[in-house]
Amino acid sequence: xxxxxxxxxxxxxxxxxxxxxxxxxxxxxxxxxxxxxxxxxxxxxxxxxxxxxxxxxxxxxxxxxxxxxxxxxxxxxxxxxxxxxxxxxxxxxxxxxxxxxxxxxxxxxxxxxxxxxxxxxxxxxxxxxxxxxxxxxxxxxxxxxxxxxxxxxxxxxxxxxxxxxxxxxxxxxxxxxxxxxxxxxxxxxxxxxxxxxxxxxxxxxxxxxxxxxxxxxxxxxxxxxxxxxxxxxxxxxxxxxxxxxxxxxxxxxxxxxxxxxxxxxxxxxxxxxxxxxxxxxxxxxxxxxxxxxxxxxxxxxxxxxxxxxxxxxxxxxxxxxxxxxxxxxxxxxxxxxxxxxxxxxxxxxxxxxxxxxxxxxxxxxxxxxxxxxxxxxxxxxxxxxxxxxxxxxxxxxxxxxxxxxxxxxxxxxxxxxxxxxxxxxxxxxxxxxxxxxxxxxxxxxxxxxxxxxxxxxxxxxxxxxxxxxxxxxxxxxxxxx
Amino acid sequence: xxxxxxxxxxxxxxxxxxxxxxxxxxxxxxxxxxxxxxxxxxxxxxxxxxxxxxxxxxxxxxxxxxxxxxxxxxxxxxxxxxxxxxxxxxxxxxxxxxxxxxxxxxxxxxxxxxxxxxxxxxxxxxxxxx
Numbered sequence: 001x002x003x004x005x006x007x008x009x010x011x012x013x014x015x016x017x018x019x020x021x022x023x024x025x026x027x028x029x030x031x032x033x034x035x036x037x038x039x040x041x042x043x044x045x046x047x048x049x050x051x052x053x054x055x056x057x058x059x060x061x062x063x064x065x066x067x068x069x070x071x072x073x074x075x076x077x078x079x080x081x082x083x084x085x086x087x088x089x090x091x092x093x094x095x096x097x098x099x100x101x102x103x104x105x106x107x108x109x110x111x112x113x114x115x116x117x118x119x120x121x122x123x124x125x126x127x128x129x130x131x132x133x134x135x136x137x138x139x140x141x142x143x144x145x146x147x148x149x150x151x152x153x154x155x156x157x158x159x160x161x162x163x164x165x166x167x168x169x170x171x172x173x174x175x176x177x178x179x180x181x182x183x184x185x186x187x188x189x190x191x192x193x194x195x196x197x198x199x200x201x202x203x204x205x206x207x208x209x210x211x212x213x214x215x216x217x218x219x220x221x222x223x224x225x226x227x228x229x230x231x232x233x234x235x236x237x238x239x240x241x242x243x244x245x246x247x248x249x250x251x252x253x254x255x256x257x258x259x260x261x262x263x264x265x266x267x268x269x270x271x272x273x274x275x276x277x278x279x280x281x282x283x284x285x286x287x288x289x290x291x292x293x294x295x296x297x298x299x300x301x302x303x304x305x306x307x308x309x310x311x312x313x314x315x316x317x318x319x320x321x322x323x324x325x326x327x328x329x330x331x332x333x334x335x336x337x338x339x340x341x342x343x344x345x346x347x348x349x350x351x352x353x354x355x356x357x358x359x360x361x362x363x364x365x366x367x368x369x370x371x372x373x374x375x376x377x378x379x380x381x382x383x384x385x386x387x388x389x390x391x392x393x394x395x396x397x398x399x400x401x402x403x404x405x406x407x408x409x410x411x412x413x414x415x416x417x418x419x420x421x422x423x424x425x426x427x428x429x430x431x432x433x434x435x436x437x438x439x440x441x442x443x444x445x446x447x448x449x450x451x452x453x454x455x456x457x458x459x460x461x462x463x464x465x466x467x468x469x470x471x472x473x474x475x476x477x478x479x480x481x
Numbered sequence: 482x483x484x485x486x487x488x489x490x491x492x493x494x495x496x497x498x499x500x501x502x503x504x505x506x507x508x509x510x511x512x513x514x515x516x517x518x519x520x521x522x523x524x525x526x527x528x529x530x531x532x533x534x535x536x537x538x539x540x541x542x543x544x545x546x547x548x549x550x551x552x553x554x555x556x557x558x559x560x561x562x563x564x565x566x567x568x569x570x571x572x573x574x575x576x577x578x579x580x581x582x583x584x585x586x587x588x589x590x591x592x593x594x595x596x597x598x599x600x601x602x603x604x605x606x607x608x609x610x611x
Contacts, residue, residue: 410546416517416610467545468571471522 003040003050004478011041057461059405065431067407069376069422070241070263070348076328077266079335084327094319098302104327105301108320109294111330112278118341119237119257120250121280125289127321134258134277135169135205135236140313141256141281141288142203142232143173148311151230153202159188161212161412163238166205175202182414186212186368190221201231208252209239209374211412212367213352213420223253232256232284240264241424242349242375245342249280256281264344265329274322276329287311292320347425348375351432355423358436363443367415376422378415385417390446390453392417397464398445398456402438483512483607486578490594491603494552497578498597501585505560509582510542510551510573513607518544521570526562526584533557533586535593540583542573555593557586 024032042050060066061075092104112124128134139156146153156170159180167177178196183189188206197204204226208216216222226233235249235257241264249257261276262269269275281289291312295304306312320326333341356377360366367378381392396406396419408420423432446453457463485491490498495514499507515521525541533539538550539559562584566572573581588594598606 410519413547413549468520468522471543471545472570 001050002478003042003047006042006046006050007040009041011043013042013044013047015044059400059460064403064405065423065427065435066405067421067423067435068405069407069424071238071376071408071420071422073262073269074241074266074424075426076268077332077335080266080328080331081268083331084324089324089327094323102301104323105294105303107327107330108323109296109301111326111333112294114330114333115259115278115280118244118248119235119240119259119280120248121257122250122283123286123289123293124278124280125291125293126276126278126326127290127292127316128258128277128279129317129321130275131238131258131260131263131277132165132169133275133316134260134279135165136172137277137279137290137313137316138234138256138258139169139173139175139203139205141279141285142234143175144288144311144313145232145285146202153200153231155200156202157193157196157204157226157231159206159210161186161210161414162205162207163211163236166207166236170205180204182210182212186210186214186371187217188222190218190225193222193225197225197229197231199230201226201229203232203234203255205234205236206254207236207238208249209242209376211238211420212414213373213376213378213422214368214371215242215374219252227253238263239374239376242345244345245338246345250282254282256285261325261329266332267325267328274325276322276325278321278326288313290314290316344425345375348423349373351375351423351425351427352377352421354429355421355432355436358433359421359439362436362440364439367418375424376420378412379419379421380415381417381419384443384446388446388450390450392419394453394456395419395439395442395446398442398453399438400457401459402441404435404438483516484578485511485513485600485604485607487600489578490554490597490599491606492552492554492597493606495607496551496554498554498594499578499582500594505585505587506555506557507582507585508551508554509577511603511607512577513610514549515574515577515581517610518542518549519546520544521573524566524570524573524583526566527559529559529562531559533559535590535596542570542583551583553586554597555586555588556590557588559584560587561585 061073089104092101108126112126115124128137154176155178156175157178157180158166158170159182161182170177180196181189181192208219210216223233232255233253235254237257237259240259244264257280258277261267267276287309288311291305291309293304295302352373352375356366356373359379364379365383367380381395385391392409396409399406410418411420442453455464495511497509497511501507521542521544523543527533527539533553533556535553535556537553539553540551542549542551563582
């Protein structure tokens, strides 16, 4: 029920209203409302109950296992929120003097240093507001590098398994996209790549481990191939969680990287934002980093801007990105330390491989059975579909009845009827075993009572949705405007 | 197994081509392709008068699962588009070879027709993916 439906005329709830008589006499008349805003007229207690009930309907990582993993959001340790919300951080104005914000700047400077160290890069800029903007910044730097050398290159290479944002980013930066096929074992098809690389190649965008959940074993050859043609290598940090502290993208030969802090550094990421997508670069691209960056001079922290870095690709936000998110990532990294971050990768990978092995033992088909999983793995339910007509979407919906969020479905597109499963490092063995039991039960149900699975979910606040109608007839306002 | 009519020509990227009486070519996506995509929610078509180049993307089909480019099977000029898909993209699912056609092309390079697959060759492509 919408809160507006509980509205009763003239019911007021003034106890939370600000105790000020605001003077609005300086607001131009054209910007004043003709009518009062349409607000629900409800009591304080009604409001509390309404939103508490809504929150109880949420399926969230605070209540259930959530095998979408770092792709969507890892568990956010409460300590990160606690310290990022110290009033000295919260109340700081972005334009306040550097001299009064040395602590804040020091946190950001140290985060830059940590990210440089983790990725093996020469410089980091924290300012991109999301992973997608980090990607854009990364490819814009590749463009700036070639432009500065008067080298007119037209193409960016992207493997067919890549995230859809990669070709979108390349296109936004004015490049043509060429798609590189994947071989049967999940690696980039090196022979095909050889035939695509040339003087027109501005760069290659690669996610490693890839979206297929496996490590690109020929990364050294790939890097050599692209570099010897004069192109640059872009690392999509989406799957950094699998290798953080273990392998540095800089050591693999990458020139530029973006990191999604919500994926690897456990920052909140509700409903698509606020995000943070820092970029790291090696020496070649250092002059082009977006500003502002925090610099250090004999223990004093300062903003480095267009004045100090005239070749910068410029600004991506008014101030320093989403500062509150950056602080959470900083606190997370400091809480864990070097050893802790290494354990993140180890446990994320161990949990994924344990889950893959157990599901496989129960007859669930792995898309790449010969490959060790990274922090995530793909199963294909094609056999189940052929035997029972139950499809991956049905199994995903039925998982909700069993108290588990569904994993990513139908991505990557290369694998039919697939699940992309990522448990992350924070789940216990007990939880993982529970997930396996649920999948096994659903497979049995698919054979004994397929209708039960095809009409799931049955226990959630809302049943099976009409996805076509939802996509076509958007219903975004509580009443027509 | 999905339907693959003998009379049509195909691409590896799952478009079908029908030669019409007036020499124009009608283009759609195959039964196999619509089955893999799932329920369509949106179809983005080129404009009449647009030039298209064989092998380059010229339309988009979007389903509940994914958005996918449609590639021009042959070079030429768009002479007609299937406007009914604007309101009824489900025709692509229901009648991929009839009411679900996407656009019609006046070909400029008739010889490109020879590069297209026949039903048998396309069924190998579809089988390899299924």
